[in-house]
Structures are given as structure tokens and as C-alpha cells.
Amino acid sequence: MILSEEQAKQWEEDGYLLLKQAISLPIIEGVRQLFSKMVDRIISELKSEGLVEDEGKNLPFETRLLKVAGTHANRFGRSWRNQVAGKAVYELHHAEPLVTAIGEITGTDVIGHPVFNARPKLPNQQLTVVPWHQDSGYFGAQSESALIPAAWIPLVPVDETNGCLQVVAGSHKIGLLNHHTEDREGQFLEILDSLIDESQIITCPMEMGDALLFHNLTLHRSTVHTTSNMIRWAIDIRYVRDDDDAGAIYWKDPDFKWVIRSQTKPITPLDAWLAKW
Numbered sequence: 001m002i003l004s005e006e007q008a009k010q011w012e013e014d015g016y017l018l019l020k021q022a023i024s025l026p027i028i029e030g031v032r033q034l035f036s037k038m039v040d041r042i043i044s045e046l047k048s049e050g051l052v053e054d055e056g057k058n059l060p061f062e063t064r065l066l067k068v069a070g071t072h073a074n075r076f077g078r079s080w081r082n083q084v085a086g087k088a089v090y091e092l093h094h095a096e097p098l099v100t101a102i103g104e105i106t107g108t109d110v111i112g113h114p115v116f117n118a119r120p121k122l123p124n125q126q127l128t129v130v131p132w133h134q135d136s137g138y139f140g141a142q143s144e145s146a147l148i149p150a151a152w153i154p155l156v157p158v159d160e161t162n163g164c165l166q167v168v169a170g171s172h173k174i175g176l177l178n179h180h181t182e183d184r185e186g187q188f189l190e191i192l193d194s195l196i197d198e199s200q201i202i203t204c205p206m207e208m209g210d211a212l213l214f215h216n217l218t219l220h221r222s223t224v225h226t227t228s229n230m231i232r233w234a235i236d237i238r239y240v241r242d243d244d245d246a247g248a249i250y251w252k253d254p255d256f257k258w259v260i261r262s263q264t265k266p267i268t269p270l271d272a273w274l275a276k277w
């Protein structure tokens with residue numbers, strides 16, 4: 001077993017778990033490089049439109065999109081998926097000991113969920129302020145009884161100044177709440193702030209290599225990024241307990257199952273997964 005008794009109990013009772021050093025740094029680096037290629041494409045596009053001059057080719061991943069694109073970054077969206085569906089993301093879903101921990105949490109074969117998001121969060125950017133929500137708010141009511149654990153993985157060190165995650169401990173036990181959208185830039189689904197038990201809010205600073213696991217009913221959000229000089233990069237990925245209803249957002253081919261670890265089923269190869277995007 002990878003998870004201690006205490007960790008397993010925390011998952012059950014609190015609906016979240018911070019796994020320290022769950023992913024090796026070379027795997028994290030692979031994801032950073034994949035996202036850097038998307039930054040290259042964004043900056044080339046802005047350059048070809050005459051919106052930027054210096055492409056900042058020597059700037060680090062932590063600052064380039066901010067320093068070169070600035071507010072033009074907004075038009076490329078609050079999160080990316082299809083644009084960055086590449087080998088490094090597949091490998092991240094296979095990372096150890098994360099996968100073993102997920103298998104212990106679900107108690108089944110490890111099955112990948114299609115929803116993942118690359119999230120560049122720029123300083124003081126309203127577009128990427130994510131309000132309180134449960135992931136099942138997006139997946140639909142049929143996912144309420146499913147187990148769809150998320151792993152939120154920072155690609156830079158994060159804390160309360162640059163928009164780390166907050167969770168509400170124990171909120172996975174209150175069932176699926178009503179979600180709505182407000183007239184805000186990101187148009188995220190959200191719940192009423194008055195439903196939050198403030199005494200249970202946990203702020204989660206993290207290092208690179210850490211993964212924050214949370215249940216599909218656990219309330220979470222990310223706050224404003226208040227530093228001025230770097231991008232908070234993160235990726236969130238998901239798994240689903242085998243044979244659970246993975247929700248409205250699932251592969252268009254109902255027979256496709258992304259098998260990540262199994263004793264009895266063949267493991268889905270990279271090219272089969274890539275073909276789904």
C-alpha cells in the first residue's frame with residue numbers, strides 16, 4: 001500500500017489528500033515543455049498580427065507568456081485541452097506513485113477520465129479566477145454517485161499569493177449542489193458563497209512534484225494571483241472508478257475505456273489515446 005492508514009482516512013473523511021512528491025520531476029518537465037510549445041504558437045500568432053515585437057525566445061516558462069503576450073493571452077482561453085493533448089499528458093496520467101494511490105482510492109483498475117485542463121494563471125487576471133464548485137457540477141447529476149478523483153498538479157511552486165487551490169474539507173459528503181454562472185469573465189460554474197463552511201476551508205501551498213487529490217463532490221476554487229512577475233502554471237487530470245458513470249463529459253465513443261492500470265484488460269497505448277483528440 002502506498003497510502004498510509006491516516007491518508008486513507010483523510011481521503012474518506014475530508015475528500016482531499018495532498019500527496020507530496022507523487023510525480024517525478026522529469027515527468028513534470030515533459031508537461032512544461034509541451035505547454036511551452038503552445039506558448040510558442042500563441043506568440044508566433046501574435047507576432048504575425050503585429051501585436052508583439054520581441055518573441056522573448058530566451059525567457060523562462062515561468063514568465064514568457066506574461067512578459068510577451070500580456071493581456072493578449074486572454075483570447076487563447078482560460079484553460080487548454082485539445083491544444084495540448086500530447087505524450088507528456090498521457091505519461092503524467094501514468095505517473096507513479098500517483099497511479100498506485102488512485103488505484104487504492106478507487107479499489108478498481110485505474111481508468112483515465114477525458115477531462116484535463118492546462119491552466120496558465122496570470123497575475124491579477126480575472127479570467128482565471130475559479131469560483132467555488134464541485135467537478136460533478138460540470139459532469140452532471142448522473143456523476144453524483146460516481147468516484148472521479150482529480151489530481152491537481154502545479155508546474156511551478158504555488159501558495160496563496162499566486163493562486164494555489166483551496167478546498168472545503170468534508171464537503172464531498174453534502175451531495176451535489178446547484179451550480180450557476182455569474183456575469184464574470186471566466187463564465188465558470190459556481191455555487192453560492194453562502195453555502196461554504198468557512199471554518200473548513202483549507203489552503204493548499206504545493207511544490208513541483210506534489211499532487212492534490214480531490215473527490216468530484218469536494219468544493220474547491222482557486223483565488224486571484226497577486227504576484228506581479230510570474231505565471232501560475234498547473235494541470236488538473238482525472239480518473240474514474242471502473243464502471244462508474246463518468247458524467248456528461250466523456251469520450252464520444254461510448255465503448256472507449258482508457259485503461260491505465262489493470263491485471264485483466266490491455267493497457268490503452270498512447271496512439272489509441274491520441275486518436276481520441
Ligand SMILES: O=C(O)CCC(=O)C(=O)O
Pocket residue numbers: 119121128130135150152220221222234236
Ligand atoms: O487551477 C485552477 O485554477 C482551478 C482548478 C480547478 O478548479 C479544477 O481543477 O477543477
